[in-house]
Amino acid sequence: MESEMATAKELKELSADDLKQRAAELRETLFQDQLKRRTGSLDNPAERTQHRRDLARVLTVLTQKTKA
Incomplete structure (x- = not known):
């Protein structure tokens, strides 16, 4: 995982699956x-x-994507 987290603007460009994967990584961390x-x-x-x-x-961001 990268050392510095992406901004919300950068996260909005990711797919829902990528966001779910990143959330799982952060939960493990x-x-x-x-x-x-x-x-x-x-x-x-x-x-x-x-x-x-x-x-x-x-x-x-994931919630915003799923509701949009």
Whole structure:
């Protein structure tokens, strides 16, 4: 997965299947972040916040696409 998340404008250009795949990847990343946090090996807690926001952005665009 890329290090910097795409903007909402860039996400709108992706297909619904691509967005679903990206959402699944972000959910897995969040799960890994949660495990790292509980074991005390999470280096940068701000990354977890960024991943949550990225997932919300992807899900928002996906919802807009499915309702349009």
